[in-house]
Amino acid sequence: MTSNSKSLDSGYSVILAHPHTLIREGIARILQEGGFDVLGQTEDLTSLHKLASQYKPDIVLLDWEISETQADAIKGLSVTFPDISIVVLTLPHASGEFLEALAAGAGGYLSVNLSPEDFMQSLYMLAKGSLVVAKEKIEGEEVDLTLEKPPAPYEELSERETEVLSLVGRGRTNREIAEELIISEHTVKVHLRTILNKLDLRNRQQAASYATKIGLVKEIKPEQNQA
Numbered sequence: 001m002t003s004n005s006k007s008l009d010s011g012y013s014v015i016l017a018h019p020h021t022l023i024r025e026g027i028a029r030i031l032q033e034g035g036f037d038v039l040g041q042t043e044d045l046t047s048l049h050k051l052a053s054q055y056k057p058d059i060v061l062l063d064w065e066i067s068e069t070q071a072d073a074i075k076g077l078s079v080t081f082p083d084i085s086i087v088v089l090t091l092p093h094a095s096g097e098f099l100e101a102l103a104a105g106a107g108g109y110l111s112v113n114l115s116p117e118d119f120m121q122s123l124y125m126l127a128k129g130s131l132v133v134a135k136e137k138i139e140g141e142e143v144d145l146t147l148e149k150p151p152a153p154y155e156e157l158s159e160r161e162t163e164v165l166s167l168v169g170r171g172r173t174n175r176e177i178a179e180e181l182i183i184s185e186h187t188v189k190v191h192l193r194t195i196l197n198k199l200d201l202r203n204r205q206q207a208a209s210y211a212t213k214i215g216l217v218k219e220i221k222p223e224q225n226q227a
Contacts, residue, residue, distance in 0.1 A: 012127045012173065013037040015055060017048045017062040018089070027061070027089075034120040045073055052081050056189065058127045058173065064090045064101070071100040078105025078203055083174070083192045085126045085204055107205040108132040128171035129208030156198050162216070164191040168204060169211025 014036050018024035021043070028038045036059075040051040052060055060077060077086050087108040088101050101109055108126045110119065110133075122132045157165060160181075167177045174192075178185045192204065201207050 012059065012124070013039050013055065013057040014059045014061055014123075015039055015048065015051045015057045016041045017043070017045070017060070019043050019063060019065060030116050030119065031061075031123075034116070034123075036123070049077070049080070052077065052084060056081070057084060059085045059087055059123060061087045061089060061123075064088050071104040074101055074106050075104040082196045082203055083189050085129075087123065087126055087132075102131075102133070105202045107203055126205075127173055129168055129204045130171070131205045131209070157195060161191050161195050161198070164188060165195050165207060165211050166216045168192070168195075168207050169216055171208070 012035070014031055016024060016028055016031070016038060018027065018041075024041055024043070028041055031038050039055040039057050042048050042051055048060065048062065051057075060081070074086060074088070077084070085107040086105060087110060088106050089110055089112060091112060107129075108122060108131065110122055114122065126132050163181065164177060167180060172180065174185050174188045177188045181188075192207070195207060196202070199207070199210065201210060
C-alpha cells in the first residue's frame with residue numbers, strides 16, 4: 001500500500017485499488033493530470049478499507065478483478081462509507097455481474113476502454129452524484145436501477161438536511177455544499193449519512209436521484225455560526 005501526497009485544488013479526491021502496480025500508477029497519473037487528488041493507492045481490499053476510513057475520499061475506484069472483490073465486498077464498502085462514490089473499473093465486454101455491483105451500492109461501472117477524457121468526465125459526474133455505467137454494459141442488458149424498497153418521506157428530514165439533499169440533487173460536491181451553507185465539509189458528510197439513513201437510501205447517487213424525482217428545490221440560508 002502506498003500513499004500519494006500530491007494535492008490539486010479540484011475539489012475531488014480518490015482512493016485507487018488495482019492489483020497491478022504498473023496499471024495502478026498509470027491510472028493515478030491520469031487522475032492527477034485531470035485535477036483529482038489521489039489520496040492513496042492499494043492492491044487489496046483490506047488496505048482499501050483502511051485508506052477509505054483514514055482519508056474519506058469522494059471516490060473509491062477499484063478494479064473488479066481484485067481478489068475477493070465481489071458484490072458483497074462492494075456492499076460492505078457502501079454500507080461503511082455511504083457518502084463515498086464507489087466506482088468499479090472493468091475490462092470491456094467482461095462477463096460480469098455489473099448489475100449486482102450497482103445493486104450492491106456501486107455508483108459507476110466504467111470500462112478501461114474509455115478514453116482518458118471520457119474517463120475523467122465520468123468521474124466528475126460520479127463525484128457530483130450521477131450514476132454512470134459504461135455503454136457496453138448497458139447494451140443487451142435490461143438495467144433496473146429501482147430501489148429495493150421505497151424511500152421514506154423526505155419530511156422526516158430536518159430543515160438543514162433537506163437543504164443538503166437539495167444541493168446533492170443539484171450536483172453539488174461536499175466542498176461546494178459546505179461553502180454554500182457556510183458549514184464544514186465534515187458536517188456535510190454527517191448530514192449526508194443521516195439523510196441516507198433516514199430515507200433508507202444506499203448512496204449519494206440514490207440521494208441525488210431521489211431529490212430530482214421529488215423536485216426538491218429550496219432557498220438556502222447560511223447558518224449564523226460556522227460548524
